Amino acid sequence: MSGCGNSGKSDIRGEIDNNIEKSLVVVKPDGVRKKVIGEIISRFEKEDLNIEKLKMLRISRELAHRHYQDHKDKSFFDILIEYITSGPVVAMVISGENAIARVRGLIGPTDPRKAERGTIRGDFGDDITVNVIHGSDSMENARREIELFFGQSKW
Ligand code: UDP
Ligand code: MG
Numbered sequence: 125m126s127g128c129g130n131s132g133k134s135d136i137r138g139e140i141d142n143n144i145e146k147s148l149v150v151v152k153p154d155g156v157r158k159k160v161i162g163e164i165i166s167r168f169e170k171e172d173l174n175i176e177k178l179k180m181l182r183i184s185r186e187l188a189h190r191h192y193q194d195h196k197d198k199s200f201f202d203i204l205i206e207y208i209t210s211g212p213v214v215a216m217v218i219s220g221e222n223a224i225a226r227v228r229g230l231i232g233p234t235d236p237r238k239a240e241r242g243t244i245r246g247d248f249g250d251d252i253t254v255n256v257i258h259g260s261d262s263m264e265n266a267r268r269e270i271e272l273f274f275g276q277s278k279w
């Protein structure tokens with residue numbers, strides 16, 4: 125069992141904060157084109173999540189393949205790679221208590237047509253591919269994705 129850098133320190137009242145997690149969030153090319161970067165960041169900040177790292181980049185085909193390696197045999201893989209490399213994105217590391225699930229809750233389900241109003245995909249997404257934003261789905265993937273986007277690398 126290992127967290128994302130949090131050692132479960134107790135604070136001054138002796139309470140233990142064990143569930144501090146980090147998530148890799150990417151505002152995808154359509155999110156940048158729609159000019160909702162600021163709106164999206166605001167939603168995370170209003171929920172008291174922390175923006176720890178942030179950068180704009182153009183995802184290379186190599187990075188896209190590595191980021192989405194689990195989907196390489198899916199029917200939509202080629203379309204997904206075309207889409208995610210089609211323009212600049214904003215990548216960030218978001219931290220906070222239970223950040224992975226909370227970020228996914230604010231994002232909404234993969235298909236924006238099934239997402240409720242008030243979720244990021246429900247408000248700004250087009251379809252099951254063009255869905256505005258990525259958020260890590262597990263601690264293992266968060267660690268892997270943060271290393272890919274923010275580790276010592278050439279991206
Ligand atoms: N995607 C797609 N068609 C599908 C399912 C997913 O084009 O039927 C795309 C979509 O952009 C999605 C990404 O592939 O965000 C990764 O899929 P995943 O199932 O991991 O969804 P997510 O975790 O992003 O909700
Ligand atoms: Mg996923």
